């Protein structure tokens with residue numbers, strides 16, 4: 579805008595002062611008239627006009643930049659909320675802000691495609707987990723039904739075989755007697771396996787009932803249950819510092835019973851079992867251990883023994899079905915813990931397991 583001017587010195591001075599005062603208010607649109615007579619006032623007015631023009635351009639560019647920075651901030655805010663859809667316009671000024679915008683656009687594109695991939699793999703993982711859980715449930719159901727329904731026929735086979743043995747006992751030749759013995763032996767073993775399998779699948783099928791439990795009392799019960807094995811083997815069982823813990827009492831009893839029964843069973847013949855049960859309190863869990871002085875386990879089998887039906891020793895020497903430790907692992911899983919063993923053949927084994935302190 580041209581500020582009116584008069585050709586009188588006072589008028590021109592007033593005009594200049596007016597322009598300056600507008601500039602001070604950041605209004606750089608005012609322009610003075612250059613008379614063309616080349617006096618000092620003309621020089622001042624021309625200088626002021628040039629300054630006004632420059633400042634107006636700068637101000638415009640500043641405002642533009644401010645708008646671009648706001649857009650960048652807006653996009654960054656969205657990125658923090660995992661929304662990478664916003665792409666920023668490039669001004670083509672080729673300035674630093676353009677460089678930042680190009681970088682951000684590339685970054686957001688990459689993150690957007692990564693997010694997409696993540697979402698896809700998350701959903702396929704979820705699907706797979708669901709499938710696994712379902713097939714697991716089916717297998718558990720199958721194990722339960724099979725072991726339950728097999729109980730009756732195997733009981734029949736076993737008792738008829740025994741009757742046959744009793745009735746024919748005297749009249750059988752040596753070879754037939756041996757065959758019959760094998761058959762009786764096999765049916766008895768199968769009965770044990772089916773019983774153990776049924777107990778195992780009951781653990782999988784049943785609900786958890788967590789309650790405050792005095793572990794020392796629970797161990798006394800286990801020792802009572804194993805009374806025969808203990809007396810027969812001369813085992814000594816020591817436990818100390820047992821806590822009161824929130825656990826499924828029946829299942830934890832079974833877990834300790836399996837571990838202590840194994841510690842007695844896999845003893846070095848001729849050495850009475852010495853068994854120490856301990857508990858270490860950790861911030862979020864209890865670490866229990868059952869230590870024995872038995873035959874021990876080779877390092878390469880320390881993980882395999884927790885797999886169902888896995889056994890390392892001959893049936894004749896150490897009878898069993900190979901389900902006990904698989905059952906222990908299931909019970910520990912239900913208590914959100916871990917189970918593992920450390921051992922040295924000929925020296926003994928320590929079985930460790932943890933129980934989460936904050937079970938619901």
Ligand code: ADP
Nearest residue numbers: 840841844883889890891898899900901902903
């Ligand atoms: P089972 O006792 O019926 O054989 P488990 O599942 O309880 O089955 O144990 C699997 C195998 O792990 C056993 O057959 C045995 O070889 C080994 N094992 C378990 N506990 C001990 C132990 N305390 N000392 C040595 N070996 C053990």
